[in-house]
Amino acid sequence: MQDDSLQQIMASLAPEDQKSIEQLGAEFALKRRQLLLFQHPLSTLYYFGACAKSSAWNGLKWSTHHPVMLWCVVPLIAAYAAVKPSGFAEPFVSEAEAWVQYVVWWVGLGVLSSVGLGAGMHSGLLFLFPHMLKVCLAAEKCGNLDFDVRNDMWNSSEGLFCNTSVHRTITFWDILTKVSPSAVLWGAGTALGEIPPYAFSYHAAKAGKQNEELEKMFGMQSSDADHGLVGSVVVRMKNWMLDFIKRHGFVGILLLAAWPNAAFDLCGICCGHFLMPFWDFFGATFIGKALLKANGQAAFFVALFRKETRDVIMHWVQWALPTSIPGLTLQQTPAQFLHSFVTNRIQSFQDGVDRRAVAHGLDSRWFYQKMLDSFTSWQSAGIWLRSQTPSLWGLVMILFIGHFTKDCVEQFAQSQASYEHDLRLRAKAQGLKQNQ
Secondary structure (H helix, E strand, O other), X not given: OOOOOHHHXXXXXXXXXXXXXXXXXXXXXXXXXXXXXXXXXXHXXXXXXXXXXXXXXXXXXXXXXXXXXXXXXXXXXXXXXXXXXXXXOHHHHHHHHHHHHHHHHHHHHHHXXXXXXXXXXXXXXXXXXXXXXXXXXXXXXHOOOOOOHHHOOOOOOOOOOOOOOOOOOOOHHHHHHHHHHHHHHHHHHHHHOOHHHHHHHHHXXXXXXXXXXXXXHOOOOOOHHHOHHHHHHHXXXXXXXXXXXXXXXXXXXXXXXXXXXXXXXXXXXXXXXXXOOHHHHHHHHHHHXXXXXXXXXXXXXXXXXXXXXXXXXXXXXXXHOOOOOOOOOOOOOHHHHHHHHHHHHHHHHHHHHHHHHHHHHHOOOOHHHHHHHOOOOHHHHHHHHHHXXXXXXXXXXXXXXXXXXXXXXXXXXXXXXXXXXXXXXXXXXXXXXXXX
């Protein structure tokens, strides 16, 4: 027999007992909102640690009992452990390792991009789009596409090496085909990262629970006047998305997933809230994100990064923009300035890739191994620290990753606190019910 929900228990209580439970719930909600890393670090880290421990244990139990794990993953791992030390079929094993690393890298970056209810790390901007630029530059340099894109992943700073000296005509579609697998894998990861909001909302709705954060997202608890001008616009957009999903279902989710939609987390929450079947939600999300959006973004950036198509785009921009700006004296037209800026940025990126490739050729060890050697003395540590002054782009990456980590820690902590507070509310309500 399934336990009664908190709302069912409260319905059977006296009005004064219901009020006491609601007051306690409001106190708990205020405490959850205060679980911020810079305001209450110890409490936040405590709940985050409890969430990580619980998630790891539940994940381990689930994976050890899942048929795919028992009948596919475990035998493959056992076969790999037996074959790898013996050196048997070494070329095949090395190729399999490279493909596994390639898939895990791009799918993992995709998950990091979308997981976290809007706090995802912008891994497309940090990794995928620079990867596309590397492929375009390598194609121009080599005069062919006979290089392995799997070299550009994990700790690799090698760049993309030309394997042959044969030059041939390389079209836009050739390069798009070369970068498309990475883009699709990354898009598949972004689709997988949308599962947690859906699952959270689905199980809450199935259990008959009211969720304060969910109701706030849908704008159901307060009027537009409570949100201000900008807030009311956001609430109306969210309610429009909710209505759009209710009316169009699978096709609506696919359309919302097929373009860079920063609010797509709400789609997952909406679908879970209305108990949409998992495969309807995930299927539409996968098609939209992995097949349509990722390839569309790849086509745009290949067109921008490939010299021939970039020149055509800049010609259109020059035609569209005015030749001068009233009140300003410019040495270049706006279109010429934009063209030279993009070209210089791309050349600067290429120079950085070349420098890192040379450094990697001299010392191909992992980053942490090089860093440990630099801390053998105070003098060498000081030299290393001064040499690690980040570039502007490197600083942006550090800020992005730091913000992502902070938001994830806070969200996991608040989720764990919500779970524990719910248990305490149910226990108190059950006690009041038994004392009646």
